[in-house]
Amino acid sequence: MPQGRITLTRYTIEEEHKHPGASGEFSGLLNSLATAIKIISNQVNKGALVGALGNAGGDGASVNVQGEVQKKLDVMSNDVMLHENQWNGHLSGMASEEMEGVYVLPAHCKRGKYLLVFDPLDGSSNIDVNLTVGTIFSILRAPNPGKDASLDDFLQPGTKQVCAGLALYGPSTMLVLTTGDGVDGFTLDRDIGAFILTHPQMRIPAETHEFAINSSNARFWEAPVQRYVEECLAGKTGSRDKDFNMRWVASLVAETFRILTRGGIFMYPKDSKDAAKSGRLRLMYEANPISFMIEQAGGLSTTGRERVMEMSPTELHQRVPLIFGSKREVERVIRYHQEYADGKEPDTFNSPLFATRSLFRTQ
Numbered sequence: 001m002p003q004g005r006i007t008l009t010r011y012t013i014e015e016e017h018k019h020p021g022a023s024g025e026f027s028g029l030l031n032s033l034a035t036a037i038k039i040i041s042n043q044v045n046k047g048a049l050v051g052a053l054g055n056a057g058g059d060g061a062s063v064n065v066q067g068e069v070q071k072k073l074d075v076m077s078n079d080v081m082l083h084e085n086q087w088n089g090h091l092s093g094m095a096s097e098e099m100e101g102v103y104v105l106p107a108h109c110k111r112g113k114y115l116l117v118f119d120p121l122d123g124s125s126n127i128d129v130n131l132t133v134g135t136i137f138s139i140l141r142a143p144n145p146g147k148d149a150s151l152d153d154f155l156q157p158g159t160k161q162v163c164a165g166l167a168l169y170g171p172s173t174m175l176v177l178t179t180g181d182g183v184d185g186f187t188l189d190r191d192i193g194a195f196i197l198t199h200p201q202m203r204i205p206a207e208t209h210e211f212a213i214n215s216s217n218a219r220f221w222e223a224p225v226q227r228y229v230e231e232c233l234a235g236k237t238g239s240r241d242k243d244f245n246m247r248w249v250a251s252l253v254a255e256t257f258r259i260l261t262r263g264g265i266f267m268y269p270k271d272s273k274d275a276a277k278s279g280r281l282r283l284m285y286e287a288n289p290i291s292f293m294i295e296q297a298g299g300l301s302t303t304g305r306e307r308v309m310e311m312s313p314t315e316l317h318q319r320v321p322l323i324f325g326s327k328r329e330v331e332r333v334i335r336y337h338q339e340y341a342d343g344k345e346p347d348t349f350n351s352p353l354f355a356t357r358s359l360f361r362t363q
Helices: 008-017 025-050 072-085 124-129 215-220 223-237 252-262 283-296 327-341
Strands: 091-096 114-122 133-141 161-169 173-178 183-189 194-199 210-213 245-247 265-268 300-302 322-325
Touching (some): 008 025, 008 183, 008 194, 025 114, 025 133, 025 161, 072 124, 133 252, 161 252, 173 252, 173 283, 210 223, 252 322, 265 327, 283 300
Antiparallel strands (some): 183 194
16 A cells, blocks of 8 residues: 555544544444445445345335335345444444334443444435445434433434444445544545545535436425526526536435535425425434535535524434535525525516426426
8 A cells, every 4th residue: 555545544543542532432433334334335336246136025025114115235234234333332222224213232242332323325226227325324422321222312413423424335435424523535445445535624615506406396396496496497597697507316425425526506305295204314314414524524504494413303214304515505595495484585486497388397
């Protein structure tokens, strides 16, 4: 390995040296997470060669607690995250998108002072078509270290996160994380089996020409979001006086990494498609960790009405709207929501983009 290259192991140890009295437990936990990510990456990359594609349960496809069809790699990734992190003695409990309740560690495993919350394989609908997927995780302090964690122990606002990160299984495998001192990106060097720091102190440009949203839901959007998207689509001929490009990968980790590297805004806003759901993305293991990274990289994250990380969770699988990215664009969307609440929203629906037989209206 060339001199000067910083491995994840060296990085975590040096970070702990900055904090007198650090026990080394946090470094150990991050190394266990890195091992789990390497195993998942290996299975994702092999795909059909190891029979990892398709739905779990075959023709009688199984569903998770979210009511979503599980892929084989969803189940495998969840098992890897549990088994690689339960034995290290640094955790008192785990919670996963794929499991209904809190995961209680086996009796023989030592209980530690951290909690781990994760989405083992984000974007799994992309697996069978060979698009980018990833893992999202959040680390919290355990209120009762050394004891089994309860559900209430996990219901902490995002501001209480000790660390948040994501792994990206794409052309290269990457690990991006923050511990509250900026955002750093590591690339897996398969020749030596180590993550190498390749993207130190990632920063999101304040302005952007890209936005990401699932436009098939346009008829369900609230007026502030319709107003914003209309302006982007109007480009130089509209009030923004510049052209925008639209992106949509249907993979939160891929969208996040793109924004971290070149800016942009991602929107999965509140809509009326399913009135029983206050949002689409899970607060604990998607919105909070993503928001922590985005804010640490100089961006903003909001539901449209409030800062995501200040929300107090009421349940493990709570869903929320999520809008994040380049600061000035997110500020604009927040302002549009506030103007709408104050009754100052322009009549968006008179716009030709949203009128009868328009780009976004079907009736």
